[in-house]
Amino acid sequence: MSLRFGLAANRRHHEGHQAALFRWLRASERGIRELQLGLHAVGRTFDAIQQQGLLDGHTGLLRYPMGRDGGLMKLVSGIAGGTECGPALDGAIYLMDPVDPSSIYPEALALKRQCVTHDKPFVSTVAGAIEWIEVERRLAGLPADPQAARWFDLEQQCVALIAHDARKDTMLDFAARHFDLLSRFARRIGTGTTGGRLNELAWSRGWPQDRPWVDRYLSGPLGGDAQIAELILEDRCQRVIFFEDPHVARQHEADIQLLERAVRVATDRAICVTSPAVAERWCQAV
Numbered sequence: 001m002s003l004r005f006g007l008a009a010n011r012r013h014h015e016g017h018q019a020a021l022f023r024w025l026r027a028s029e030r031g032i033r034e035l036q037l038g039l040h041a042v043g044r045t046f047d048a049i050q051q052q053g054l055l056d057g058h059t060g061l062l063r064y065p066m067g068r069d070g071g072l073m074k075l076v077s078g079i080a081g082g083t084e085c086g087p088a089l090d091g092a093i094y095l096m097d098p099v100d101p102s103s104i105y106p107e108a109l110a111l112k113r114q115c116v117t118h119d120k121p122f123v124s125t126v127a128g129a130i131e132w133i134e135v136e137r138r139l140a141g142l143p144a145d146p147q148a149a150r151w152f153d154l155e156q157q158c159v160a161l162i163a164h165d166a167r168k169d170t171m172l173d174f175a176a177r178h179f180d181l182l183s184r185f186a187r188r189i190g191t192g193t194t195g196g197r198l199n200e201l202a203w204s205r206g207w208p209q210d211r212p213w214v215d216r217y218l219s220g221p222l223g224g225d226a227q228i229a230e231l232i233l234e235d236r237c238q239r240v241i242f243f244e245d246p247h248v249a250r251q252h253e254a255d256i257q258l259l260e261r262a263v264r265v266a267t268d269r270a271i272c273v274t275s276p277a278v279a280e281r282w283c284q285a286v
Contacts, residue, residue, distance in 0.1 A: 003090045003136065004038035004060075005121075006075035006111070007045055008067070010097035014048035020095050020267055021045065024129045025054045027147070031133040033058060034142055040064055040078065040089060042071035072107040079114040091121035091278075093129050098261040112274075116246045119277035124260075125267040127151065127238075135285040151271070152286055158187040158237040160228050161214060163194045167243035170276050172197055174243075178283050179205055183213070189228060189237060192219030225255040229262035232270050240272040241279050 013020035025032075032039070032055065039058075041049065043066035055061050064071040078089035092111055096103045115122035123129050134148040159182070163171035175182060175198055182188065190198060195216035202213030218224035231237040240263060244256075263270045273279045 002036055002140075004040060004078075004087060006078055006089050006092040006094070007039045007041040008072055008075065008092075009045045009048070009095040010100040010103055011044070012097040012100060013095040014045060017052070019048075020126045021048060022052055022054065023268070024093075024095070024126045025049065025052075027130050028133040029055060031137045031142075031145065032060075035133070035136055035140060036060060037133075037136075038062065039093075040075065040087075042067050042075065043069070067102065067107075072105075072111060076107055076110045076114055079111065079118060079120055081118075089120075091115060091123070093123045093132075095126065095129070095267070096124045096264050098264045103264075113246050116244050116274050119275045121278045122274060124264055124272070125270055127267065127269055128271040131271055131282075135282055138285040139281070154181075154184040154286070155186055157185055157239055158189060158231070159185045159239040159241060160231075160237050161188060161190045161194065161198060161241050162220070162225070162228070163243040164245040164248075166245040166248065167276075168194055168197060171243050172201055174241075174276060174279060175201055176205075181283055181286060183207075185239075188214045189217060189231070190214040191217055191224035191228070192222070220255055223255070225259040229259045232259075232262040232266050235266065235269060238270055240270070242272060242274050243276055243279075244274050 009021040038060040040062050042064050046063040049055055064074055074086050075089065075092060077083060078086055079092060082088035092115055094111060102108060112122045121132060123132050130148060131151040134145055134151065138144060161171060171194060195214040198214045199212050203209055207213050217227040228237060260272065263272045273282060
């Protein structure tokens with residue numbers, strides 16, 4: 001297997017034929033098989049896939065213990081590099097129901113944090129999972145899937161560009177190197193300081209001085225994350241590139257979780273990238 005990913009879905013996302021897990025698999029099954037993707041699935045998620053008859057015969061689909069028996073904890077270890085008891089994983093797809101209490105269990109929070117720490121993909125929405133498979137397909141040299149084209153139609157999308165203090169310079173560097181690509185978006189938005197610095201960058205690159213490159217909202221601690229969350233819920237923002245610092249305590253943690261929750265509520269139409277390395281990989285595929 002070229003890539004190995006952890007896979008989990010909260011109960012709501014694998015109950016019923018039209019549940020989120022199955023919508024993703026029906027959209028991406030061909031790509032999963034083409035990529036020979038290893039999916040290390042927590043017990044109940046694995047069982048649900050089997051019951052639906054999806055990925056039949058795909059040898060890369062492996063069963064881990066139930067979440068209550070440590071399955072999700074084993075995925076966290078795999079993201080951190082694995083042990084003699086389990087292999088390293090290249091990322092995680094965790095389709096999260098924002099009202100399911102298990103989505104804020106320590107192992108669920110640790111899974112995302114370790115993905116950010118190790119610059120690995122953490123995918124928590126149907127839209128993000130579909131797009132990620134297509135990104136890997138394109139980078140593998142496979143022809144673009146017309147059914148996935150909507151995720152790459154940047155001219156019809158709004159992107160939020162957000163960075164914690166320790167990552168602001170990383171965001172500026174990312175924006176400078178991919179300025180033309182990011183300029184294709186119909187609209188760019190950001191929170192206070194990050195948005196201001198991005199506008200200064202754009203003006204230095206010849207962007208009209210009387211027009212902001214990024215429409216600025218309040219800084220995160222003052223409510224900017226909540227403002228962007230509302231735009232996501234109203235389908236006025238479809239993509240978030242959020243460079244998080246996983247190593248510091250954040251006074252406005254509740255606001256950050258609110259933003260992430262909004263993305264997961266809009267699971268079929270919103271995508272969030274939280275790692276510079278993953279954002280770079282996306283840029284290579286666009």
